Amino acid sequence: MPLQVADTLAPDTPDKEYLWTLNFGPQHPATHTTLRLVLTLDGEKVVNAVPHIGYLHSGFEKLGEHLDFNQYVTIVDRMNYLSPLANEIAWHHAVEKLLGIELTPRCKYIRTIFSELLRIQDHLLNVGTSALDLGAFTAFLYCFTQREKIYDIIELASGQRFHSSYTRVGGVMFDVNDLWVRKVRDFIDGLPKTHDEVHRLLTRNRIFIDRIKGVGVLTKEDAINFSVSGPVARASGVVRDIRKDEPYLCYKDFDFKVICSQNGDCYARYLVRMGEIIESLKIIQQALENIPTGPINVDVDSRVVLPAKPAVYRSIEGLIQHFEVIMPNRGYSAPKDEVYAAVEAPNGELGFYLVSDGTNRAYRARTRPPSFIHFSVFPHMIKGHMLSDVVAVLGSLNIIAAELDR
Amino acid sequence: MAVGLPENVFLTKLDVAANWVRSNSLWPMPFATACCGIELMATASSRFDLARFGAEVMRFSPRQCDLLIVAGRVVMKMLPVLQRIWLQMPEPKWCISMGACACSGGVFDTYAVVQGIDRFIPVDLYVPGCPPRPEQLIAGIIELQDRIKKTGTLDGREFVTRTAATGPQPLELDEIRRLREATPVAGLEIFSTPDIKT
Amino acid sequence: MIEESTLKQQFGDGIWISEFRDNRRVVVSAEQVHHLLAHLKNQLGFDFLVDITAVDYLEYENSTDRFGVVYCLLNMQTGERLVVKTFVNDPNPSLPTVYSLWRGSDWMEREVYDMFGITFTGHPDLRRILSPDEFSSYPLRKDYPLKGRGERHNFPVITRAES
Incomplete structure (x- = not known):
C-alpha cells in the first residue's frame, strides 16, 4: 500500500x-x-x-438489516470475540427494549452471571496479552488457564465453547442445571488464586511498572471530550458505570463497587481491570446464592419465544406458534420506532441504535462500538512517547479489530 | 556372509530425511485476523499445548516461517496484505485455512468479505468450524505433517506442477447474473466490473 | 429534563420532542442542528457524545426524507440521555461538523461519510475510514446490495507454482 x-x-x-x-x-x-x-x-x-482501520470491515451492520432479531445474534457474537456472550446480551437488551419485553427473574440472573463471567474473561485476556507484549509470558499462560474454565462453563450451558449464540429474544436458549452452578462455584473459588499470582507477577514488577507507569496518560476532560467509556474512562477518573447509573438486568440487587483511578495511564488501566475482576466475582457470588427458580423464557403467549418442544410435538397450537416465530415473513411484529439501548460491556458502553419498520428484522442496526472510539483517542495519547510505548498503550486500550471495523 | 550396517546407521533417501525434519519442526506464521486467532492462542497455551507436536514456534515474520495459518475472515482491504505475506515466505511452505470464514466466507456473505482465501492464494488444508476447537486445529496440523512426510521433496518439486488456481472459480452463474444487473463502477481500475465470458 | 417549550422559545417551532421507552428525542432541522447541539453542550450540560450515526430511509414506509442523522448525547452529571435527530437529502447531503464541540466526533463522522456519503463541512480530515480509499460506493445505503457489486472478487490469483 x-x-x-x-x-x-x-x-x-x-x-x-x-x-x-x-x-x-x-x-x-x-x-x-x-x-x-x-x-x-x-x-x-x-x-x-x-x-x-478497516482491515476487518465485514459489513456487520448491513447483515443486521437482512437477518431477523434472533438470527443476528450469531453475527453479534463475532463482534468482540473476547467476550462473545456480552455482545449477545447487549443486542437482545436493545431488541427487548424495542419490543417492550420484561424478562423473567431467572433469565435476568443467568444473563447477569454470564455477562460478569465474560467480563472476567475479557479482562483476563487483556491483562495477559498486554503483559505478553511487554515480555512477560507467564501471566498470559495463567490467564488462559482460567479462560479455559469459563469456556467450559459456557459450553455446558449452550453447547458451544466460543460463539455460543445463547440468548434469544425474551430469554435464553437452554436452562442451566446444578452441574453448571457447581462449575461456576468451582471457578469463583479457583480464580482468586490465579488473580493473586498474576498480581504477584506483575503489579509490583519493576520492569512492568517502568514500561507502563506514566505512559499514555488520558485526562478526565479529554476522556469525556473523546467519548471514552468503560475501564479506560474509569482509569481516568470518570465515575460512570452503566451497571450502577442505569441498572439493567438485575444489577441493582447486588452490592459491588465501581473501580476508578485518577492517573489515567496504562498502569491505572491495568489496575482498574484487575480490580473489576474481583468485583465481578462478588456479583457472580451474590447472584449464584440468590438465583431464583421459574421459567427462563417470557410467557409463550407473548408470541416472541419459541414454545417448549413437547408443546410443538403434541399440540397443533404449539406447532403453529413455532412456525409463526420461525417463518421469515411472519414472526413477531415490532413497533415502528427507533430506540437506543446500551449496556456496560467489558470494553465500555456497547450500545445499539435500532430502527424498526414493523417487521421482525431491524431496518437499521447500528452498533456503538467502544473499541472504535477508544482507538480514535490513540494518536492523542501516544504523541511524545517512545516507539516502544506504542505497544504498551495499544495493549492497555484493548482494541478488538472485529468490533473496531465491524 | 553379508556385511551388515552397524546398528546406529540406517539408509534412507534425502527427500525422506528432509521431510521428516520439516514435518516435525513446522514454524507457523499466525495470520490471525479475528475470532479464530483467539482459538489459535488457546491452542498454543497450556491446556492444549501445540508444542507437543513441534509446531509451537510462532514467528510473526514471514521470512522465518514455513506454515501460514490464516485464522479469521479476510476482507478485501486485507487480501493484498495476505498475498504479499504469502509471497514473502520462503519455500517450502504450506497454508492452513482455519475456520469457516477463511475457507468460504462463513456467515459473512457480504460485500467486503473474500469468499474463501483459496480463490486467491493456494491452500493445503482446511480446518472447518466457527471457530474450530483447538483439538481440530491440532488434528489439522498432524494431518499436514503426515502429508508432508508422504509427498514432500527436498527441492519442492511437488509444487511445480500445480499451475492452476486451487480455489473455486470466483464467478458462478448467479454471480454473473448479478453483475450484469448491477451498475458498473466507473473510473476505478481495481474495482471495475470484470469481463464476463458467456 | 429538557422541556419542549423552552427549546421552542429558542429555536422556533421547527423542533419537537417525542418519547419512546426511556429515550427522549429531539427532531430539528439540518440548519439548526449545530446551534442546538452547541446549546445542549454548553448550557444544558450534555457534555458526552455517545454516538453519531445515520439511517437511510429510502425503503421506509411513509418517509419524506432520505437520510436521518442521529446524535446520541449524555449528561455526565445527571446521567440523562438525549437523542438529537435531523434529516438531510440528496443530491448533496451535508451537515456542519461537531468536531469543535466534541473531538470524539472525528471518527464517527468519518464513518457516517464512508457508509452513507453524508459530508460534514468543516471536518479536518474527512476521508474514508473503513472501506478502501478506492471504493466508490456507500455500502450502508439501501440501494447498495448486500453482496456488493463484485468488488470482493477482483484480485489477482496466486497459484502454487508461481509463489
Missing part, C-alpha cells in the same frame, strides 16, 4: 528532514489483530501517529 501525503506529515508537524515514517501493521504481533498505524518518528520519539 503506498503511503499518502496525509500520512507522512500532519498539518501541525514542522517539516523537518530528520523525521522518518514507520509503518506499523496491519500484520504485527502487538496489534493482536488487524490495525495499521503510520508513525512519524523523531529518532525514537513518536511525533505523529495516523491510524488506518
Whole structure:
C-alpha cells in the first residue's frame, strides 16, 4: 500500500528532514489483530501517529438489516470475540427494549452471571496479552488457564465453547442445571488464586511498572471530550458505570463497587481491570446464592419465544406458534420506532441504535462500538512517547479489530 | 556372509530425511485476523499445548516461517496484505485455512468479505468450524505433517506442477447474473466490473 | 429534563420532542442542528457524545426524507440521555461538523461519510475510514446490495507454482 501525503506529515508537524515514517501493521504481533498505524518518528520519539482501520470491515451492520432479531445474534457474537456472550446480551437488551419485553427473574440472573463471567474473561485476556507484549509470558499462560474454565462453563450451558449464540429474544436458549452452578462455584473459588499470582507477577514488577507507569496518560476532560467509556474512562477518573447509573438486568440487587483511578495511564488501566475482576466475582457470588427458580423464557403467549418442544410435538397450537416465530415473513411484529439501548460491556458502553419498520428484522442496526472510539483517542495519547510505548498503550486500550471495523 | 550396517546407521533417501525434519519442526506464521486467532492462542497455551507436536514456534515474520495459518475472515482491504505475506515466505511452505470464514466466507456473505482465501492464494488444508476447537486445529496440523512426510521433496518439486488456481472459480452463474444487473463502477481500475465470458 | 417549550422559545417551532421507552428525542432541522447541539453542550450540560450515526430511509414506509442523522448525547452529571435527530437529502447531503464541540466526533463522522456519503463541512480530515480509499460506493445505503457489486472478487490469483 503506498503511503499518502496525509500520512507522512500532519498539518501541525514542522517539516523537518530528520523525521522518518514507520509503518506499523496491519500484520504485527502487538496489534493482536488487524490495525495499521503510520508513525512519524523523531529518532525514537513518536511525533505523529495516523491510524488506518478497516482491515476487518465485514459489513456487520448491513447483515443486521437482512437477518431477523434472533438470527443476528450469531453475527453479534463475532463482534468482540473476547467476550462473545456480552455482545449477545447487549443486542437482545436493545431488541427487548424495542419490543417492550420484561424478562423473567431467572433469565435476568443467568444473563447477569454470564455477562460478569465474560467480563472476567475479557479482562483476563487483556491483562495477559498486554503483559505478553511487554515480555512477560507467564501471566498470559495463567490467564488462559482460567479462560479455559469459563469456556467450559459456557459450553455446558449452550453447547458451544466460543460463539455460543445463547440468548434469544425474551430469554435464553437452554436452562442451566446444578452441574453448571457447581462449575461456576468451582471457578469463583479457583480464580482468586490465579488473580493473586498474576498480581504477584506483575503489579509490583519493576520492569512492568517502568514500561507502563506514566505512559499514555488520558485526562478526565479529554476522556469525556473523546467519548471514552468503560475501564479506560474509569482509569481516568470518570465515575460512570452503566451497571450502577442505569441498572439493567438485575444489577441493582447486588452490592459491588465501581473501580476508578485518577492517573489515567496504562498502569491505572491495568489496575482498574484487575480490580473489576474481583468485583465481578462478588456479583457472580451474590447472584449464584440468590438465583431464583421459574421459567427462563417470557410467557409463550407473548408470541416472541419459541414454545417448549413437547408443546410443538403434541399440540397443533404449539406447532403453529413455532412456525409463526420461525417463518421469515411472519414472526413477531415490532413497533415502528427507533430506540437506543446500551449496556456496560467489558470494553465500555456497547450500545445499539435500532430502527424498526414493523417487521421482525431491524431496518437499521447500528452498533456503538467502544473499541472504535477508544482507538480514535490513540494518536492523542501516544504523541511524545517512545516507539516502544506504542505497544504498551495499544495493549492497555484493548482494541478488538472485529468490533473496531465491524 | 553379508556385511551388515552397524546398528546406529540406517539408509534412507534425502527427500525422506528432509521431510521428516520439516514435518516435525513446522514454524507457523499466525495470520490471525479475528475470532479464530483467539482459538489459535488457546491452542498454543497450556491446556492444549501445540508444542507437543513441534509446531509451537510462532514467528510473526514471514521470512522465518514455513506454515501460514490464516485464522479469521479476510476482507478485501486485507487480501493484498495476505498475498504479499504469502509471497514473502520462503519455500517450502504450506497454508492452513482455519475456520469457516477463511475457507468460504462463513456467515459473512457480504460485500467486503473474500469468499474463501483459496480463490486467491493456494491452500493445503482446511480446518472447518466457527471457530474450530483447538483439538481440530491440532488434528489439522498432524494431518499436514503426515502429508508432508508422504509427498514432500527436498527441492519442492511437488509444487511445480500445480499451475492452476486451487480455489473455486470466483464467478458462478448467479454471480454473473448479478453483475450484469448491477451498475458498473466507473473510473476505478481495481474495482471495475470484470469481463464476463458467456 | 429538557422541556419542549423552552427549546421552542429558542429555536422556533421547527423542533419537537417525542418519547419512546426511556429515550427522549429531539427532531430539528439540518440548519439548526449545530446551534442546538452547541446549546445542549454548553448550557444544558450534555457534555458526552455517545454516538453519531445515520439511517437511510429510502425503503421506509411513509418517509419524506432520505437520510436521518442521529446524535446520541449524555449528561455526565445527571446521567440523562438525549437523542438529537435531523434529516438531510440528496443530491448533496451535508451537515456542519461537531468536531469543535466534541473531538470524539472525528471518527464517527468519518464513518457516517464512508457508509452513507453524508459530508460534514468543516471536518479536518474527512476521508474514508473503513472501506478502501478506492471504493466508490456507500455500502450502508439501501440501494447498495448486500453482496456488493463484485468488488470482493477482483484480485489477482496466486497459484502454487508461481509463489
